[in-house]
Amino acid sequence: MNHPANHRHSISLKRLLSFVLILLVSTTAFAANGSTHRIILLHPTVGNIENALSLVKDGLIDIPNLEMLGVYYADENYDYSASEKYLAEHHIENYHLKKVEGKLTLDNLFRKNACTRLFHQLFENADAILFFGGPDIPPSIYGAKQELLTSVTDPMRHFFEASFFFHLIGGSQNPNFKPFLEERPHFVIRAFCLGMQTMNVAAGGTLIQDIPQDVYGIRDVEDVLKMSPAMMHRNYFNGFSANQDIFYGHFHPIRLVKDGYFVTDAGFPETTIPYVLSAHHQCAGKIGQNLKVIATSLDGKIVEGLQSTRFPNVIGVQFHPEQDFLYYPLRTFERKNNESFSPNKLLERTNSLAFHKLFWKDFSRKVAESEK
Numbered sequence: 001m002n003h004p005a006n007h008r009h010s011i012s013l014k015r016l017l018s019f020v021l022i023l024l025v026s027t028t029a030f031a032a033n034g035s036t037h038r039i040i041l042l043h044p045t046v047g048n049i050e051n052a053l054s055l056v057k058d059g060l061i062d063i064p065n066l067e068m069l070g071v072y073y074a075d076e077n078y079d080y081s082a083s084e085k086y087l088a089e090h091h092i093e094n095y096h097l098k099k100v101e102g103k104l105t106l107d108n109l110f111r112k113n114a115c116t117r118l119f120h121q122l123f124e125n126a127d128a129i130l131f132f133g134g135p136d137i138p139p140s141i142y143g144a145k146q147e148l149l150t151s152v153t154d155p156m157r158h159f160f161e162a163s164f165f166f167h168l169i170g171g172s173q174n175p176n177f178k179p180f181l182e183e184r185p186h187f188v189i190r191a192f193c194l195g196m197q198t199m200n201v202a203a204g205g206t207l208i209q210d211i212p213q214d215v216y217g218i219r220d221v222e223d224v225l226k227m228s229p230a231m232m233h234r235n236y237f238n239g240f241s242a243n244q245d246i247f248y249g250h251f252h253p254i255r256l257v258k259d260g261y262f263v264t265d266a267g268f269p270e271t272t273i274p275y276v277l278s279a280h281h282q283c284a285g286k287i288g289q290n291l292k293v294i295a296t297s298l299d300g301k302i303v304e305g306l307q308s309t310r311f312p313n314v315i316g317v318q319f320h321p322e323q324d325f326l327y328y329p330l331r332t333f334e335r336k337n338n339e340s341f342s343p344n345k346l347l348e349r350t351n352s353l354a355f356h357k358l359f360w361k362d363f364s365r366k367v368a369e370s371e372k
Contacts, residue, residue, distance in 0.1 A: 036065045037367055040122055040129045042161055042195070044070025044097060045078070046086045048132050053095070054324035060360040063368050067094045071122060073160035074101040077153065098122075100160065106140055109163040110173040110202075119167045123180045127370045128188035128363070129168070131161060131195030133320060136282060139209065142201045147209040149281070158198070165191075165202035169308055172204030172289040181311045188366045189314040193280055196306055196316030203288025203308075210281050215301050230298045233278045233318075237336040247333035249279040249320070251346055252297070254304040260294025261307045261315055266362045274355035275347060276304070276319035277326065283318060313366055321356045 041052060052068055055061040072080055080097065087095055102114030123129075135153045139146045141162055146152070168189065170179035181187050191199045197207055211233055212218040218227070224236050235250045256262045258270040268274075284303040287293065295305030295317070308314035325331040329344045347353040 036067045037063050037127045037370070038067045038069060038125060039063075039367065040126045041068055041070050041132070042072070042130065042164070043078070043132045043134060043157065044072060044080065044083050046082050048322075049083060049086060049095060051322050051324045052130075053092070054327075055322065055360060058324075058327060060327060060357060060364075062361070062364045068096075069122075069126070070095065070097045072097070072099060073104075073156055074099050075104070075156040076160070078157065104156070104159040104163055106159070109141065109159055110166050110171060111177060113163065115160070115163060116167060119164050120180060123168065123187070128190070128367045130322070131165065131189070131191035131198055131316075132322070133193035133195065133279070135194070136209075137162070137194070137197060137201060137207065139207070142206045144206060144209075147214075149210040149213065161195075161198050162202050165198050169199070169203060169311060169314055170289070171202050175289075179311075181314070184370075185311050186313050186366075186370070187311065188363065188370060189311075190363060191314075191316035192320055192322055193278070193318060196318050197280075197282060197284065199306060199314070199316040200284045200288045200291060203291050205288030205291065206285040207282050208285045211283055211302065212281070215283075233280055233283070233297075233302065235279070235335065241336070243334070245334050247335050247341075249277045251275045251277055251343070251350075253350075254295050254319070255298055255300070257292075257294045257296070257305075260292065260305065261312070262294060262305070265312070266358055268355065268358070272355065273298070274352040275350040276317075276321070276352070277323060277343065278319045280318065321359050326353075326356060 041048060049070065056066060070083065084097060087097065100115060100118055102118065104113060104115060134157065136150045137158045138152045138155045139150060141158060168180050170177055201207065208214045212224045216227070216231065218224055221236050221240050224232065230252050232250050232252060235247055238246045238248050253273045253275050256268060256270055256272055262268045263270050284306065287306070290308055290310040291306045292309050293303050293305065294307045296302060297304060302318070304318045306316040326343050326347060329342060331344065332340050332342045335341050344353065347356060
């Protein structure tokens, strides 16, 4: 699994009231000028909704007249009734859910299919799309056998998201297919963790199914825990200790590529080595059509960022800048037994907080400037 689902603490009443207030103000603005910016969010769990609302409330996502649409596939195993209940109970006016129906099979993902028309409608009426984290992609989607450490828990979600991403950017599986972004080449897409893996697979790439085993030749958790922290990509104390409260993620440094988005567009010096939050055991293998690597692990063995060479605002990262607790100094977690830490203070101490904030500032600017 690349990212544990719904690893969230309950939010306070005060925080909920802040959400409602800012969204009511936004809704009034919609009525005043009728111009909205719409972001589509895939896999709209309560946790992902809360993260998005927090980023808006705290000004990290700063887009005028913002509307968010959570999109999911009818045949997923995941039950989105909790998300529906959450939005209804808290009277959140500018975040809606959309269920997509249509038969998807392994044979029709990378061509026109029963979802194509709705995929295009969603694209036409949006300014940006976010793809979030989640469990392992079925290797059959990228033409591989499934290794023993690959855990597929919701295959139809991956069918849906891989097909949608393919429709947006195209891939080597069907070179004659005209991707939607040809109509709007500067359309904004951001993909996190599983989202970046989906981006690579949709473009015709493959995945490495287990980093410790397939990259470093390590099969045991005890031996992984002896590795340099810079070579680890999830917290292997989680699930190894009897303590169930240990934080799921791991912070490690990444290296930026000089001709990639972070340096050429977002404006970071090539020498910047930010720390990022990751929680995955798989990564990009063969790189998909029209994609280039824009960040790697320090040893260069793990791809940490991808960018489309055809559509420059399509960016995938193998980490989690969307988690709201990264921006709250008082939120603390247990990294291993009896060791508490603040992710925000860790990012501040490693000069990495500015990297995360600028990521969202650049995203906000590009969406605000976009035109349907």
